[in-house]
Amino acid sequence: MVQFYLEGARVPEFVAHLASSKPVYAPHRTGRQSYAFAKVTDPGAVVLDYPRTMHSVKKFFLPPREELLSFDLTDNSFEPVPIDPTDAVFLGVHSYDLAAVGRLDYNFTVGSPESNYLTRRQGAVFIGVSFEPDKFHFSGSVGLRPEDNAGCDIFLTKLLDGYVLEVLTAVGEDLMAGFELPAHDAGKPATGNFQQHIYLPQTKLGEVMEKSYDSPVWEETAEKCVGCGTCNIVCPTCYCFNVEESVDITVTTGTRDRHWDGCMLRKFSEVAGGEVFREDLAARQRHRIFRKFKYISDVTGQPWCVGCGRCTAYCTAGISIANIVNRLIADTERVFAAPV
Amino acid sequence: MTLSELKHPGELEDLYSPVMAEIKEVRRLSAMENYYRVEMPGGQELGHMPGQFVELSIFGVGEAPFSVSSSPTLKGSFELGVRRAGMLTDVLARLKPGAKVGIRGPFGHGVDLDSFRGRDVLVVAGGIGLVPMRSLINYIIDRRDEFGRLVICYGAKSDQDLLFTDELEQWRNDPAIDFHVTVDTPSDHWTGNVGVITTLIPGLALDLNQTVCCVCGPPVMYRFVLMALKSRGLSEKDIYMSLERRMKCGVGKCGHCQINSSYVCQDGPVYHYPDIKFLQEAL
Numbered sequence: 001m002v003q004f005y006l007e008g009a010r011v012p013e014f015v016a017h018l019a020s021s022k023p024v025y026a027p028h029r030t031g032r033q034s035y036a037f038a039k040v041t042d043p044g045a046v047v048l049d050y051p052r053t054m055h056s057v058k059k060f061f062l063p064p065r066e067e068l069l070s071f072d073l074t075d076n077s078f079e080p081v082p083i084d085p086t087d088a089v090f091l092g093v094h095s096y097d098l099a100a101v102g103r104l105d106y107n108f109t110v111g112s113p114e115s116n117y118l119t120r121r122q123g124a125v126f127i128g129v130s131f132e133p134d135k136f137h138f139s140g141s142v143g144l145r146p147e148d149n150a151g152c153d154i155f156l157t158k159l160l161d162g163y164v165l166e167v168l169t170a171v172g173e174d175l176m177a178g179f180e181l182p183a184h185d186a187g188k189p190a191t192g193n194f195q196q197h198i199y200l201p202q203t204k205l206g207e208v209m210e211k212s213y214d215s216p217v218w219e220e221t222a223e224k225c226v227g228c229g230t231c232n233i234v235c236p237t238c239y240c241f242n243v244e245e246s247v248d249i250t251v252t253t254g255t256r257d258r259h260w261d262g263c264m265l266r267k268f269s270e271v272a273g274g275e276v277f278r279e280d281l282a283a284r285q286r287h288r289i290f291r292k293f294k295y296i297s298d299v300t301g302q303p304w305c306v307g308c309g310r311c312t313a314y315c316t317a318g319i320s321i322a323n324i325v326n327r328l329i330a331d332t333e334r335v336f337a338a339p340v
Numbered sequence: 341m342t343l344s345e346l347k348h349p350g351e352l353e354d355l356y357s358p359v360m361a362e363i364k365e366v367r368r369l370s371a372m373e374n375y376y377r378v379e380m381p382g383g384q385e386l387g388h389m390p391g392q393f394v395e396l397s398i399f400g401v402g403e404a405p406f407s408v409s410s411s412p413t414l415k416g417s418f419e420l421g422v423r424r425a426g427m428l429t430d431v432l433a434r435l436k437p438g439a440k441v442g443i444r445g446p447f448g449h450g451v452d453l454d455s456f457r458g459r460d461v462l463v464v465a466g467g468i469g470l471v472p473m474r475s476l477i478n479y480i481i482d483r484r485d486e487f488g489r490l491v492i493c494y495g496a497k498s499d500q501d502l503l504f505t506d507e508l509e510q511w512r513n514d515p516a517i518d519f520h521v522t523v524d525t526p527s528d529h530w531t532g533n534v535g536v537i538t539t540l541i542p543g544l545a546l547d548l549n550q551t552v553c554c555v556c557g558p559p560v561m562y563r564f565v566l567m568a569l570k571s572r573g574l575s576e577k578d579i580y581m582s583l584e585r586r587m588k589c590g591v592g593k594c595g596h597c598q599i600n601s602s603y604v605c606q607d608g609p610v611y612h613y614p615d616i617k618f619l620q621e622a623l
Binding site for chain 1: 349350351352353354355356357358360397399400401402403404423425426429440442558559584585586588589591592593594595596598599600601606620621
C-alpha cells in the first residue's frame with residue numbers, strides 16, 4: 001500500500017479538495033477546550049489534532065431529534081417524513097468513534113433493520129486520524145488503538161509537521177483523484193501511550209460484572225450522580241430514543257418526533273401507572289455500566305464501551321467509568337482471593 | 341444482515357408508520373378501564389397470538405403499547421382493554437365508534453401455544469393482567485378439544501374493579517372451566533372470596549404433571565404467585581409469565597424495555613420462567 005505525505009500546511013488545501021466533490025464534516029473548535037463535528041465551510045477552520053469532540057459522528061446518522069411522521073389533525077392523515085441519504089465525507093474521525101459506528105450499525109440492522117438510520121449511514125465515507133490519548137481515553141483497554149484504521153477509506157497518522165496519508169479503499173482512491181501528494185517512505189511514528197486503563201482484558205469483564213450485581217460501588221456512585229443523563233447523551237454507542245408528538249400552535253398539523261433518551265433518566269423505565277423499574281440511581285448506574293460491558297456484550301461478544309472517555313470528561317458530578325470498572329475488578333479479585 | 345448487504349435501505353419496511361384502524365365499539369369495563377373493538381383497514385386480520393401487543397397511537401397525543409385482549413379466533417376485528425393512566429389513554433377514552441387510531445404490530449413473543457396444547461392450563465391474572473390473559477382464555481374456549489382442563493384464578497382490588505364481568509359469569513357457569521376469583525377489599529355486596537390472589541392457589545385441584553401455567557399481573561404480584569405455585573407443586577418449567585415494560589418502539593431499537601440482555605418487545609412479553617429465573621430485575 002502506498003503511503004503519502006500530507007504536509008501540515010497543505011491540510012486546508014486537502015480539505016478544500018474533498019469539499020469540491022462532497023460535503024465534508026470535520027472537527028471544529030467550538031470553545032477553549034470544546035470541539036464538534038460540523039459541516040466544513042472554511043477549510044482553514046478544520047482541526048485534525050483534537051482530544052475528542054463532545055458528540056461523536058452518531059449525531060449525523062441518529063440525529064438528536066428527527067421527525068418520523070408528519071400528520072394533519074384536520075383529517076387524521078399522516079405521511080412518513082422523507083430522509084435525505086448521506087453522501088458526505090466524515091474527516092478526522094478517531095478509531096473509537098468508528099468502532100462506535102459499528103456498534104450502532106449492529107443495533108439498527110439486527111432483527112428489524114431500520115431505514116431511518118441506515119439511509120443516513122450508508123453513504124458515509126470516513127477519513128480517520130490518529131490521536132494522542134489524554135487522561136480520559138482508555139480505548140486501548142477495549143482493543144482499539146489510536147492508529148487503528150478499521151472502517152476508514154483514508155487514514156491519517158499524525159507526524160510532527162503533517163500526516164502520513166494512507167488510501168485504504170477504492171472510495172478513498174476516488175476521493176484522492178486530482179490531488180497530488182508525495183510518497184512517504186519513512187514509516188509511521190508510534191502513537192502515544194494511554195494514561196487511563198481498565199486493568200483486565202475486556203473479554204473478562206462480563207465475568208466481573210456477573211459478580212458485581214450487588215457491589216457497594218453502585219450506591220457509592222449514586223451518591224455523587226445527579227441523574228442528568230449527560231453520560232448517555234455524549235456516549236457514541238448509546239442509541240436509546242423516545243418518541244413524542246409535537247403539534248403546531250394552530251393544532252392542525254404536527255410531527256411524531258424521536259429524540260435521544262438515556263437510561264440514567266428516571267422516566268426511562270417508567271410504565272403507565274407510574275411504576276419505575278429502575279427507581280434509584282444506583283440501579284440506573286448499574287444498568288448503564290452493565291449495558292456497556294455485559295448485557296449487549298453477552299449477545300454480541302463485543303464491549304459496548306469504546307473507551308472514548310466522553311462520559312467521564314463531561315460528567316457533571318466527576319464520575320469516571322474507568323474508575324468504576326477498575327473498582328469492580330479489584331473488588332472481584334478480592335472476593336476470588338478471599339478464603340472460603 | 342450487515343450494512344454492506346443492505347443495498348437499498350430506503351426500500352426497507354417502514355417500522356414507524358402505523359396503519360389507520362377504526363374503533364368499532366367502546367364499552368366501559370370499570371371506573372378506570374374501557375373496552376375497545378378495533379377493525380384494521382379493509383377488515384384484514386391483525387394476525388396476532390395470545391400475549392402479543394400492539395402500539396396504538398393518536399396523532400398529536402402519542403403512542404403506547406397495549407396487549408391484545410381478544411383471541412385470534414375472533415375474526416374481523418380485535419379487542420383491547422385499556423386503563424386510563426395518562427394523556428393517551430384519557431384521550432382514547434373520549435373517542436367514539438368510527439374514530440381512527442394508528443396501529444403498529446402485533447409485536448413480541450406471545451404465548452407458546454405448542455407448549456400449552458394437550459395440557460391443562462392454569463391462568464393466574466391479577467388486575468388488568470386479565471386483559472392479555474383473556475386472549476389465551478378465549479382461545480382455549482374456542483379450541484376446547486386442543487387443550488385439557490382450564491383453571492382460571494383472577495384477583496382484583498375490589499369487586500368494582502372486576503373486568504369483563506359478563507364473561508366472568510360465563511366462565512363461572514361453564515362446567516369445562518374451573519373459575520376462581522378473589523378481591524382484596526370487597527364492597528358490602530360481595531359474597532365471594534376475599535384476599536390476595538395467592539390465597540386461591542393452595543386449594544386448586546391440579547394434575548401437576550399435566551398442568552402448564554401462565555401468569556400476568558402487576559409487578560408486585562409475580563414473586564408471591566411464583567412462591568405459591570411452587571409450594572402447590574408446580575414445576576418451574578411449566579410456568580410462563582407475561583411481563584410489563586415500556587415497549588416504546590416495539591421493534592427492538594429504542595432500549596426502553598430492556599431487562600438485562602433481553603428486550604421485552606422481542607423475547608417477551610411472555611417468557612418461559614426458566615429463561616428469566618436468573619435474569620436480575622425481571623421479577
